[in-house]
Amino acid sequence: MTHRAHRSPMVGMGVLFGATLVGLLVLPFAALAVSTPLTDLRAGAGHPLFAPALWLSLRTTLTSLSITVVLGTPLAWWLASSRSRTARVTEVLIDLPIVIPPAVVGVALLETFGRRGLVGPLLEAVGITVPFTGGAVVVAQVVVSSPFFVQAAANAFRKVEPDMLIVARTLGASPTAAFARVALPIALPGLLVGASLAWARALGEFGATLLFAGNMPGRTQTMPLAIFSALEADVRLAIVFSLVLAAVGVVLLVAIRFVPVLRQFQGRDAL
């Protein structure tokens, strides 16, 4: 009894702290929703900037997410399984885009792929132009979002016991099969969390895109850039755009964590 009595103020404090943070995170979006009449919503969705920006955002973020997962999964596996100093240094290096302001990332990308950049002239010589294209939007998103995936994926892979892979190998599985049939299913929940974090970061990406890809409706103007542009003309329009982006974000974040096919897949392997 004394034990419970001793604990309850602590629990109360914890609840208070947690609720404060939840309120701080959720309240602004509730305010956004409450302040928008339905007629504004309809008018916003019919605005000529809206559909192209939403479509571009979905297309580019799904492309950048695919690239992040394909390139990031092997890297995360290596980071998780290697004990080398190179792996530790790499781990720190790939976190750079998280701590550096996105606008700086944008300038750095221009200094890399721009006309006077490090590799820009080489690419231009073979006919590839990156800045101010849809490709630039994707590159900016990959750079700012992939660290989130790689970190989460590496942590997920660290939960895979090396012994299990050895057992799989002794039972005749090839290294690829052992990875796909043993390591991947165990790490899958962590990979999904990483993918959803990276995807969300890409969807909200603004600063690097603005500098590296420019702001061109229909070509490089993603939802965050359209919101920025709308803000300069009509704040209500910007609020509507923001609401839709938030709603799309919620739907896709929920979907990516509860894809039925993936749950079945996890369930089967748990048996």
Added chain:
Amino acid sequence: MRMAAAASLLLLLTAGCSGTREENERMTLSVFAASSLTDVMPDLVEVFQGAHPDVDVAVTFAGSQVLRFQIEQGASADVFASANEAHMRALEDAGHVIRSRALAATDLVVVVPLANGAAIERFDQLAQATRIVVGTPFVPIGAYADTVLSKASAVLGEDFAADVRDRIASMESNVRLVRAKVELGEADAALVYRTDAMNSDRVGLVPIPDAFNVQAQFWVGVTMSSPRGDEAGRFLDFLSSPPAREIFRAHGFRSAGS
């Protein structure tokens, strides 16, 4: 040089976020000024402060439409200097600004990188550019550029204007961001104010024929909510005074209405 351009690009991007500071002993006048006044305003402020040692002037630079939005949202500005009449008029009509007056004027030019890879020597060669950068339709420089292209299409043909519009790679939110894309060599051409072109040693200048050009007028006014209306009024009077006009002229501006 490129580093400096990159750094100024960053500064410009964050310019809209800076606040105003409060001091007890000295009065601080908060001036929201169009990006195109970035070079001339500090010179004006220096002379004004020399004559009014009790007043500090803190200037925030951004696109006029951004500053207008911030004033509409209750930002604590005392003076607003707009790059066109429309944003000033809108604020005045809504009761946010009083005592507005025309200040100085300039016109538009095309700027190209010093290397001028697209070999643009005349305005009618603008479509030779692979990448053109302008302002958004909301920032004055973007609206003026649109007017120039519309006027040009009447003389040089609709194909010319359509060709140029096709090559617009980005619409920036203030004139310094537009110019920065050319300074970085990323854009082949951009439409900016003559005064912005003159204040950079990293761009070449291609004039726009008078027939297509526009007079860009800068307007200044006092915000309704300013608790420092008297000092703001004194600053406005100073901006219209002969010494201030001399400073404007030194930066390439013309007097308003000429």
